[in-house]
Amino acid sequence: MTKQLIMGNEAIGLGAICAGVQVVTGYPGTPSTEVLESVAKHNPGDIYVEWSVNEKTALEIAAGAAYAGARVMVTMKQVGLNVASDPLMSLSYVGVKGGMVILVADDPGPISSQTEQDTRTFGAYSKLPVFDPSSPEEAFAMVGDAFALSEKYGTPVILRPTTRICHAYATIAVPETRESRVPEGFVKDSRWVIFPKLSYAAHKRIEERNRELRHTLSASAYNTYTSGKGRKGIACGGVSYAYVKEALSILGAEVPLLKVGIPHPFPEDTAMELLADTDEILVCEELDGVIEKELFALLGQKQLCRVIRGKTDGTTPSAGENTVNGLMDIIAEYLGIAKPSQPVRKAPPALPVRPPVLCAGCPHRASFYAVKQAMKGRKAVFAGDIGCYTLGNAMPLDMTDTCLCMGAGITVAQGISRVQPDTVCFSFTGDSTFYHTGLPNLANAVYNNANMVAVILDNSTTAMTGHQPNPNTGKNVMGEVAAKIDIEGALRGIGITDIAVVNPLDQDAAVKAVQHAADHEGVSAIIFRAPCIALFKPEKLCAVDTAKCIGCRKCLRELGCPGLIKDGKKVRIDTGLCYGCGLCIGICPVSAIQYEA
């Protein structure tokens, strides 16, 4: 058992292996992805691991395995839980036999997400216990306890780290032992069939259990109260606990401190210890005011009078991430002590802005550019989706008019075309998103006689989250050869007849295909097929003949390729970034860009 530097997500994956997990399913999403990947990487050989096509599918498969008595883990990001919420709500009532831990990573900021939703709130809504780790070390320890709690009460349990826990590395000693379990197997019983009568009984039982857990979990090592000086206390949880501890140590302050590691069901008795010692409480947490509202409710229930500072009165920020410095300023003011001095610096010079962009050579750039060229002078709307290609919204491409959630490009395009029949409505969907929720949305388009162009950006991988295999890649996460589900065949199967398969780097063919599809009445589809640059090494690079370059900068203005660099009045190509896609060769009006000899 040697100490190693381990990422929070990897620690959670290893924690699941140590706890004897037998089935792990999930759908990739930052910041959760590395959990399932770690289980696959360290798989002793007897754990079934899969990337499912979406989160609902993943949760249902895990539910079946847990019905049969296996320990299971399901992984997703917070918005993935929205997709899985249908099975989740019912599963809360039905319950499980084998332990089930649902790993849902939240993303305060948000750093790479659509929403700042709080899975602790989702846990309370679905009535499930929620563990909220404050460090990678604690996340590792929590996995085994979450499984034990799940099995003791026959309920799924949510483990909810946030980005800073998921992606932080800590020094952790991982035991080499594993809990050994033999699943009982599926035992037929009416309890597995959800019916109104059963749901009523289950609802009653769940509420009673959660009332009991408010006391039982107060004894958990993850919910702690430490007394301090004065009558002003602090309540916190998750990574904010780490920030508060650091801020207090810098400020040299010792205050009554409540740490909530299991926010639902709320550890009432532990919180009462804090309330007994204080007149005023500052609540430090990210996203929703979960601990804060529980404290308000507890004060009402116990008929106590305390001042609560937090999100409700505007003492702490209502959105975004917490930081040590942000909380330190708030705590210093709250306690009436001086803030530590910071280095005084002069105003810095203007800094270059570095927004994320499509990589040099990315085939999505060519796809967007072809559609843009083909639709010049025509009224068109471009409904985008979730993936690297959301970056198609950036200047100068400016080819993503909407982005809502997974699969919604296809359906938003349908909705707009119902109101604006004179507009050509495009959707852009990546291959993984196509299988996630795109397919039923396209079936809807065909069934309801929509008039739209569905563009499928097939780069043969799930690029955004780090190249996970999907039904289009012919491989699975266990490294086995898997069925490669042909996108064109799937489109034909749901009744689309006007389908073009084009390499977007062949711009002439791509533009023609778009023009044809735009004029076609009904649903037409274009599959732009070219591999993600991360999947191959470039064979030839582009080069600028500076004698020929007239410095018109059309290539810079039109493409926004990071491989094209402004060099005085002219342009040069960064050979470290160029992938030789050749898109710029076709754009140069004086043929100054060619492949290197």
Place this chain on the structure above:
Amino acid sequence: MLNILLCGVGGQGTVLASKILAKSAIRQGKTAHTAETIGMAQRGGSVTSHVRIGEAAYSPLIPLGRADVLIAFEPAEAVRNLPYLKDGGTAIVSNTAVKPVTDALSTTDYSGDAMFAYLRDENIRLIEVDGEELIRICGSAKVLNMALLGAAAASGEMNITTDDLCEIIRTTLPEKFHTMNLQAVELGARSVR
């Protein structure tokens, strides 16, 4: 407690450098924490790696004004992250400026010179590393991280010596990369006067 902030542009090798620092600390029996930028901002975006060595670290990220050492792979990123460095702290900065796509589209030019002019005027110990020249000598941009670690080790502000670095290279990298990386450490260390 030693706080080291590494910063640069996605793809420059900051992550590997932070891992080397953390792993060498663990080998010395110390506790290490790191945290870095992952995800959408990775390619071509500003990236940071926070390395915290010692037991007293609670937060995964270094608070502002608390970094002992700043290792910058890019001059503008050094300026952007300077608020993390404590007064009198050590900044090791490479002159390898990376122009963003926004620069290609704008009418102004970004160069590292204005950044160094600003840094030279601040209350810090500035160690300038000629990364451009070093890459030319070694023949690969991949050695920049070893060169900067070499400079950081030679500064005496770290828990790691140039000998430790050479040992890590010999024990963890494939043999064909040894000469190039050992040379980078040596050249980087020479930046410290």
